[in-house]
Structure formats: structure tokens, C-alpha cells
Amino acid sequence: MLLTVGGMALWLGLSDATLSYVRAWLRLPLAASGVVLLVLALATLRWGSGKDEEPAGHDHGHVAGGPRSAWLLVVPVLVLLLVAPPALGSYAASRRAPGTGGDSTGDFPALPEAVGGAVPLPVSEFVSRALYDRRQSLAGVRVRMLGFVTPSDKPGEGYRLARFNFFCCAADAAAYEVAVRGDSTPRRADQWLLVEGRWLPEPVATATAPSTRRPVLMVDSVTPVDPPADRYEHNLYAF
Amino acid sequence: MGATQHGPRLVDARLLLLLIVVAAGSRGLVSGLFDDPALQTWSTIFVSITIQALPFLVLGVLLSGAVAALVPPGWLARALPRRTTLAVPVAGLAGAALPGCECASVPIAARLRDRGVSTAAAFAFMLAAPAINPVVLVTTAVAFPGRPQMVVARFLGSLLTSVGVGLLWIRFGRETWIGRSRVRTVEGENRWQSFGATVREDFLQAGGWLVVGAAAAASLQVFVPRSLLDLVAGNELLAAGCLGLLAVALAICSEADAFVAASLRQFSLSARLVFLVVGPALDVKLIAMHAGIFGRRFALRFAPLTFGVAAASALLVGRWLL
Numbered sequence: 001m002l003l004t005v006g007g008m009a010l011w012l013g014l015s016d017a018t019l020s021y022v023r024a025w026l027r028l029p030l031a032a033s034g035v036v037l038l039v040l041a042l043a044t045l046r047w048g049s050g051k052d053e054e055p056a057g058h059d060h061g062h063v064a065g066g067p068r069s070a071w072l073l074v075v076p077v078l079v080l081l082l083v084a085p086p087a088l089g090s091y092a093a094s095r096r097a098p099g100t101g102g103d104s105t106g107d108f109p110a111l112p113e114a115v116g117g118a119v120p121l122p123v124s125e126f127v128s129r130a131l132y133d134r135r136q137s138l139a140g141v142r143v144r145m146l147g148f149v150t151p152s153d154k155p156g157e158g159y160r161l162a163r164f165n166f167f168c169c170a171a172d173a174a175a176y177e178v179a180v181r182g183d184s185t186p187r188r189a190d191q192w193l194l195v196e197g198r199w200l201p202e203p204v205a206t207a208t209a210p211s212t213r214r215p216v217l218m219v220d221s222v223t224p225v226d227p228p229a230d231r232y233e234h235n236l237y238a239f
Numbered sequence: 240m241g242a243t244q245h246g247p248r249l250v251d252a253r254l255l256l257l258l259i260v261v262a263a264g265s266r267g268l269v270s271g272l273f274d275d276p277a278l279q280t281w282s283t284i285f286v287s288i289t290i291q292a293l294p295f296l297v298l299g300v301l302l303s304g305a306v307a308a309l310v311p312p313g314w315l316a317r318a319l320p321r322r323t324t325l326a327v328p329v330a331g332l333a334g335a336a337l338p339g340c341e342c343a344s345v346p347i348a349a350r351l352r353d354r355g356v357s358t359a360a361a362f363a364f365m366l367a368a369p370a371i372n373p374v375v376l377v378t379t380a381v382a383f384p385g386r387p388q389m390v391v392a393r394f395l396g397s398l399l400t401s402v403g404v405g406l407l408w409i410r411f412g413r414e415t416w417i418g419r420s421r422v423r424t425v426e427g428e429n430r431w432q433s434f435g436a437t438v439r440e441d442f443l444q445a446g447g448w449l450v451v452g453a454a455a456a457a458s459l460q461v462f463v464p465r466s467l468l469d470l471v472a473g474n475e476l477l478a479a480g481c482l483g484l485l486a487v488a489l490a491i492c493s494e495a496d497a498f499v500a501a502s503l504r505q506f507s508l509s510a511r512l513v514f515l516v517v518g519p520a521l522d523v524k525l526i527a528m529h530a531g532i533f534g535r536r537f538a539l540r541f542a543p544l545t546f547g548v549a550a551a552s553a554l555l556v557g558r559w560l561l
Contacts, residue, residue, distance in 0.1 A: 069447030168495030
């Protein structure tokens with residue numbers, strides 16, 4: 001069992017597939033854990049698992065080689081192998097309330113420099129600025145964003161551009177969504193697009209009137225692209 | 240020893256290998272079966288929680304193995320104050336030294352107890368370590384910029400929870416609830432063999448229950464719509480209770496829960512503090528590990544106790560500081 005889990009951990013630590021589930025900095029600890037487990041497994045094979053002193057009262061749940069519950073460890077390995085779950089996509093995005101960006105009460109820093117005529121911004125930063133920046137730094141600025149298509153649940157609204165953002169692992173991911181207007185081409189759910197356009201200004205939300213609206217982007221350029229290696233954003237956090 | 244011990248183990252290993260090979264080989268054949276987006280989302284979350292926890296669990300069992308095999312017996316009990324009521328707060332504060340996921344703290348607490356630390360002090364450590372270590376405090380500061388009182392409140396709330404549960408255990412707890420010790424004592428030919436064998440034991444045991452908890456958390460995330468929350472945000476007490484339950488259901492790592500709490504803008508800071516204090520102390524992942532390592536009877540009693548103390552501590556500290 002240790003060999004299996006250790007092998008899985010090592011492989012995950014070394015491959016890009018992990019980025020669907022956790023952040024890049026976990027890869028080294030994962031690989032290291034994999035090595036530890038593999039070493040332990042080899043040591044057990046070489047030297048045996050030691051004699052067990054049965055505690056007072058007799059023991060039910062153990063079979064030779066380890067506690068029975070250890071079998072459960074095979075489940076994630078099987079899930080990885082059989083299902084090969086992808087990064088979170090439009091299904092998950094449609095099930096959750098949209099992310100509203102941390103709890104910033106201060107002002108936003110200056111926008112980054114424009115590249116090729118548009119300011120490249122992560123979707124989550126665009127949403128945070130659109131909803132909460134009192135100085136409306138986005139007004140009149142042409143921005144470029146990368147995200148995947150999530151169908152809208154409001155009829156006639158077209159689609160939304162979404163991106164997940166998490167700090168620890170996919171379990172705490174929040175979906176940031178932008179309502180896209182001005183693109184009449186039908187788009188598939190989960191298709192990745194590079195869009196350029198301008199924000200449609202709306203009044204800024206305040207701490208006492210938090211917003212669950214999705215900011216609107218009027219687009220004039222939409223390009224289907226391949227998904228990036230890391231499909232999530234992590235920029236809202238300093239590290 | 241000899242044939243009888245190796246026999247069953249090799250059978251298990253061969254069965255496992257067969258399972259893995261069949262799974263890897265049939266991927267092409269069954270890929271259509273697993274296309275349902277709900278299943279895929281569930282799988283992503285399940286795998287994420289497991290993978291994220293894995294390195295911390297390994298770290299935790301390395302430490303618990305060290306406690307069991309490398310630390311001289313009795314040393315730990317002597318290092319803590321003799322009077323249990325004093326040992327509890329000391330053990331709680333000592334929790335600040337162990338950065339990492341809450342999964343690491345359960346096997347460590349089990350081994351500490353096994354090595355002579357009083358049960359109450361071991362639990363105090365177990366509850367405090369995931370909540371008051373530097374990594375968690377820093378991430379809380381980052382997630383709530385301009386509100387340092389959240390960091391202080393979280394620290395105090397969690398410390399109060401761990402000490403409170405420890406002291407309540409001294410008064411009301413009974414060793415019989417833990418039933419037979421599920422912590423196997425493994426003796427090897429030398430200390431290093433004991434160490435290795437203990438690490439292996441603890442990992443296999445805790446890891447299995449981690450999988451159960453991850454599956455529960457993934458199910459709750461996928462099948463319970465979060466829009467339910469908006470309904471309760473208005474009522475203070477109801478909001479606190481709901482966020483507490485949410486913290487238990489979501490099983491988010493204590494390093495990340497500050498960001499999730501920050502995003503729950505429709506709730507008051509006090510209600511969000513309940514989320515932050517309950518989360519590292521109790522969640523489905525931890526409940527599964529408590530049940531696996533300390534017994535189901537124990538988990539049934541410990542869970543509501545911890546929930547109550549954590550929620551009460553958070554509300555108290557919130558009223559005072561926030």
C-alpha cells in the first residue's frame with residue numbers, strides 16, 4: 001500500500017497534472033512525501049514490520065500488514081487512474097455563488113501596463129476592481145482576460161467568462177465570473193477564450209451592501225485558445 | 240513470524256497490484272462511464288483534499304513516530320507541568336509550534352497520550368496546533384487586510400477552545416470513552432525499526448480515515464447549494480450556527496479557511512470568526528480521523544463538545560474584540 005501511495009505522490013509531485021488540484025508549491029513536498037513513503041515501504045519489505053504488542057483487550061480491525069482501514073487509501077489512487085478528474089469547470093462554477101474578491105477596504109494599486117493595446121488582468125482582479133474600486137480604475141480601460149465559458153442561467157444573457165481562484169486546494173476554490181456582452185458567436189461550455197474589451201461601469205458596492213452581481217464586459221475581440229497549464233488563478237494572495 | 244506473517248501480506252499486496260493494473264489498463268474502456276460533470280467535480284475536490292493533506296499527514300506521522308520511538312518514555316510527561324490543569328494550557332500554547340494541516344495533529348496527539356501525556360493535554364494540543372500556528376495567523380492577516388483584530392480574535396478563540404475542551408475533559412471526560420486503544424505499539428529490533436514501523440502504522444490508519452473525510456467533504460460541497468447561506472445571513476445567532484456547521488462540512492485546510500471566510504461578505508465578522516475557530520477544531524475530515532483512531536463512541540461525544548466550546552469561544556471573543 002505504501003508503495004502505491006508513495007508512487008502516486010512522487011508522480012504527482014513531478015507532473016503538471018497536480019496543478020488541477022493543488023498549488024505549484026506543493027509539488028516539492030508531495031514528491032518528498034512520495035520518497036519518504038517509498039523508502040518506508042522498501043524498508044518494511046527488507047526488515048519486516050516488527051512484532052506487535054497487542055494492547056489490553058483483543059483487537060478486531062487489524063489484518064497482518066496493517067489496519068483494515070488502510071485499504072481506503074487505494075480509493076484516491078483508483079479515482080486518479082480511472083476518472084482522471086480535470087480542473088474545476090463550468091459545472092462547478094454554475095453551482096456556486098460567484099466569488100466577490102477578498103475583504104479589501106482600501107484602495108487598489110495602479111493597473112498594470114498595457115501590452116499590445118490592452119491591460120492583461122486576471123479575471124478575479126477584474127471582478128474585484130469592478131465591484132469594489134471606489135476610484136473606478138477600470139473605467140474606459142481596454143482589458144484582456146483569459147478564462148473559460150460558463151453558460152448563463154439567465155435567458156438572453158449570453159455566456160460568462162469564468163476562472164477559479166484558490167489558495168490551498170481545489171476544495172476552497174471560488175469562481176470569478178464576468179458577464180460577456182457583444183459576442184454573438186455560440187460558445188461551448190468550458191471552452192477557453194482570450195477576450196479583449198471594456199468594462200461597463202456600474203455603481204460600486206460597499207461593505208454594507210455587498211454585491212453578488214457579475215460585472216459586465218463589452219467585448220470586441222474573442223479568440224478561442226488552448227487551456228493554460230495552470231487553469232486556476234492564485235493572484236489574490238500575496239503568496 | 241516467517242511464513243504465516245508474510246503469507247497474508249503478500250496476498251494483500253498482489254491483490255492491490257492487480258487492482259491498480261486493471262484500473263490503469265481499463266482507462267480507455269471506461270472513460271465514457273465517468274464523464275458525468277457532477278462525478279468529475281466531486282472527484283476533483285476529493286482528490287484535491289487528499290493530495291493537499293498528504294504531505295502534512297506524512298509530516299505528522301513522522302513526528303508521531305518520533306514521539307513513539309525516539310523520545311525516551313516519560314520525558315514528555317515530565318516536560319509538562321505535573322498538575323493536569325496547568326498542563327492543558329501549556330500543551331495548547333505548544334500547538335503554535337506545529338505548522339500544518341489539522342490531519343497531522345491527530346496521530347501526534349494519539350502517540351503523545353500513549354507516551355504518558357495526559358489525555359486532556361493531548362487534546363488541547365490537538366485542537367490548538369492547526370489553529371494557532373504562524374502560517375494560519377499570517378494567512379488570516381493577509382485575507383483580512385486592515386483588520387488585525389481578526390488575527391488576535393482567531394488566536395484567542397482557538398486557544399480558548401483548546402484549553403476549554405481540555406479542562407472540560409478533566410472534569411467530565413472518561414477514559415472508557417476512548418475504549419481500547421487503537422494505537423498499536425510496535426516494537427522493532429532497534430529504535431529506528433520501531434520508528435519506521437510506527438510511522439507506517441500511523442500513516443496507514445490515519446490515511447484511510449482521511450480518505451473517508453475527504454469523500455464526505457467533497458459530497459457536501461457538490462450536493463449542497465451554497466445559496467442556502469444567503470437566507471440566514473441576517474439573523475446573528477442563526478448565522479453563527481450555520482457558519483459553524485459550514486466549517487464542519489467543508490473541511491477546508493486551516494491555512495486557507497481565512498480566504499473563504501473573507502469572501503463570505505454577507506456575514507458579520509463575529510459570525511465569520513465562528514467559521515474560523517470551529518474549522519480547524521472540527522470538520523468531517525477530523526471527525527473521521529477521531530473515529531478511526533480514538534473510537535466511534537469517543538467521536539460521537541467529542542464532536543458536539545468541541546463544536547459547542549468552539550462556537551461559544553468565538554462568540555465570546557467576537558463580542559469583546561470585534
